[in-house]
Amino acid sequence: MKKSSKVTLAAVAGVALLASGAGSLAYWNAEAPVDGVQVHAGELKLVDGTGADACAAQPFTFADGQTYVGTNPGITRVVPGDVLTKTCNFTVKARGENLTAALTTAGPTQSANSGFQLLATGSYTVGGQTTTGITSADHNKVLTATIRIEFPFGTTPNNIPQNTNKFVNGYTVTATQVAP
Numbered sequence: 521m522k523k524s525s526k527v528t529l530a531a532v533a534g535v536a537l538l539a540s541g542a543g544s545l546a547y548w549n550a551e552a553p554v555d556g557v558q559v560h561a562g563e564l565k566l567v568d569g570t571g572a573d574a575c576a577a578q579p580f581t582f583a584d585g586q587t588y589v590g591t592n593p594g595i596t597r598v599v600p601g602d603v604l605t606k607t608c609n610f611t612v613k614a615r616g617e618n619l620t621a622a623l624t625t626a627g628p629t630q631s632a633n634s635g636f637q638l639l640a641t642g643s644y645t646v647g648g649q650t651t652t653g654i655t656s657a658d659h660n661k662v663l664t665a666t667i668r669i670e671f672p673f674g675t676t677p678n679n680i681p682q683n684t685n686k687f688v689n690g691y692t693v694t695a696t697q698v699a700p
Contacts, residue, residue, distance in 0.1 A: 562616025566695055575608035601673035607666050612658045618700040619656040625667055627691035639670045640691060654695055665693045
């Protein structure tokens with residue numbers, strides 16, 4: 521008999537011996553009850569003000585402080601290179617033992633076929649400190665979000681339509697939970 525055949529036969533015999541004794545294996549186990557716990561979910565919200573304090577009531581301004589007027593009469597016209605800013609205050613609702621959230625600004629939603637683009641970015645402070653996120657330590661504090669809208673100079677196409685209107689809305693400040 522070849523050596524490989526002998527090894528195979530020995531392996532098969534060993535498995536047969538182990539399998540025949542499997543029914544005699546005994547073990548003990550025990551269990552004990554564990555009390556449950558009531559779980560309370562936290563929260564993550566940015567609460568806008570009301571009336572004159574609402575974000576929608578705050579004007580956009582140019583870098584020189586001039587208020588942007590976007591409705592007739594007295595319409596203010598933007599040109600490439602202009603930057604508009606708007607400051608909004610939100611009350612932070614952030615409750616949870618390990619809650620951490622990143623802050624972002626998105627938008628704008630822009631009307632089609634206007635031929636020019638606007639870029640939106642945001643910067644944030646909580647309690648006078650610049651931040652990029654919030655935690656449960658910021659619960660009930662005021663988040664100040666500064667939204668910056670740029671009408672970029674030199675964007676493509678270079679001959680953007682002049683004397684046109686573009687309705688821009690849909691800016692959002694978002695707090696998104698991140699892993700602790």
